Amino acid sequence: MGRWNSTIVPGFILMGLTDSAETQLVLSVLFLLIYLITVLGNMGMILIIRTDPQLHTPMYFFLTHLSFLDLSYSSVITPKTLQNLLTSNKSISFLGCFTQMFFFIVCGATECFLLSSMAYDRCVAICRPLHYPVIMSTRLCWSLLTGSYVIAFVDSTVNAVYMSRLYFCDSNVVQHFFCDTSPILALSCSDTTEDEIIIFICAGSNLVLSLITISGSYLSILSTIMKINSTAGKKKAFSTCASHLLGVSIFYSTMIFTYLKPKSSYSLGRDQVASVFYTIVIPMLNPLIYSLRNKEVKSAAVRIMQKIEVSRQLK
Template sequence: MARWNSTSVPGFILMGLTDTAETQLVLSMLFLLIYLITVLGNAGMILIIHLDPQLHTPMYFFLTHLSFLDLSYSSVITPKTLQTLLTSTKSISFLCCFTQMFLFIVFVATECFLLSSMAYDRYVAICSPLQYPVIMSTRLCHVLLIGSYVIGFLDSTVIVVFMSQLHFCNSSVIQHFFCDTSPVLALSCNDTSEVEIIIFICAGSNLVLSLTIISGSYVSILSTVLKIHSTAGKKKAFSTCVSHLLGVTIFYSSTIFTYLKPKTSYTLGRDQVASVFYTIVIPMLNPLIYSLRNKEVKNAAVRVLQKRVGSR
């Protein structure tokens, strides 16, 4: 059996989601619509927060970068997926495949810690409201943001470097619609247990650490809110957290289902459906979740539109 290392692999073939022409057309139209909503929603969120001075607060600073991350990792996956659905070009070079994998892991790992930073921001706002402007300073916000990106970059570098050292056998067909770790590992003809352990440690440590921060923040928030005697006060406190909690639940449940399992448990149909939701649908949902359930964002959008119309 022929063996290719990382320097001699000519490329891979992405099998995509289906071989049926009718289904490919339907999926391509659906994914294109979702991607357009994703781009408009996330870019619109970034623009509104940038243009409205009332949203220049730590919470919306983090929300701006959450929208950037969602837009980024959707753009890493969706255009290539549309290409494989709409054309006969299913090939992807080794370099492009591992670049796609690297960028995707960077953005997803960074989002884990950005969500934990947002949870800490809500904790300070509710549990220490008088000290909030002092604690959540511009410097701390930038430290948390840069730290999230650094962890994401290091996490992705470690995983991709180890995976690029694998040897690949005769088959170059990736049974997936993008270069994810599990289907690429399945092509290796040497022992992948070490790489699987490294992926599990990197993904597991990121998830455990970020979820610990989020859980600790919300336990403290819940304890503080329960001490509030006013029903209106409790409702107001909870309303500032609902969007974030919903976003966290969707993101982490799909992440844990997709990545915290061994390669042997990878099943084509189930994992592809989960990956479609995880890579294509979730980036569209976040701006909807944070805008539709947030009066400040909706009011800011109205102010920005009125200002633009009035200036004409």
């Protein structure tokens, strides 16, 4: 094919997850089911929190936007993946590829900092309960949310600028099911050392800074919980952050495994499995984690259903 600059690439070919027609059919049904659960679960969380006044607190403010991010996160990847699985057309335009990559990074980076904000919120609630309404003001919540999006957009823009400078030779076949940085770097015939360093710094700084915030918050929480005399008090304090801790553990373990490593260690099969988990499965799990383990959300859902039933009977 010769040597061509990424600015004139007509498009890429996404190889997907498998060449087997039977496996593709099974995966398409599975991913469609997961995507429907993701959409319904996250939209349900947003509607429940927005509708019930008792959930209009900082914790649920962040949880609403986490659900929005998970919904966006999955929608950036899953529909195109389903199209590739169900049709023979696996091509994606240059603009489509880098647009997908851009919004994928925006959603991922924003979620990192949003999880940090949620950890800080839980820290204040447990460690300084009397000052919680003052510290976690509406202004601070919006500032944390806005800052998360701004940093993510800057990070994604830097990534897009460096990736768009790459040259490609001989093949435009992406050995992945979506446009991610690792397979695109692996495809390039340019010297990607500088690009890898910049991307590693951006991704690493996001993960490290957010993890420092989360770790510091939970160390403070643990220290406070250990000072509580009653077992019931300790259990109640821990239960308020158990769901968040579980969500953080699942999200960060796959992100670190995938991104905090050099291009030379890229493994197609291993990275694809991890990618499926954090792009398609985790957005489905988060609303289940935060709803099934949260009595307030379940109670709010029951109240909403009761109101709907009463309204239906009155008609």
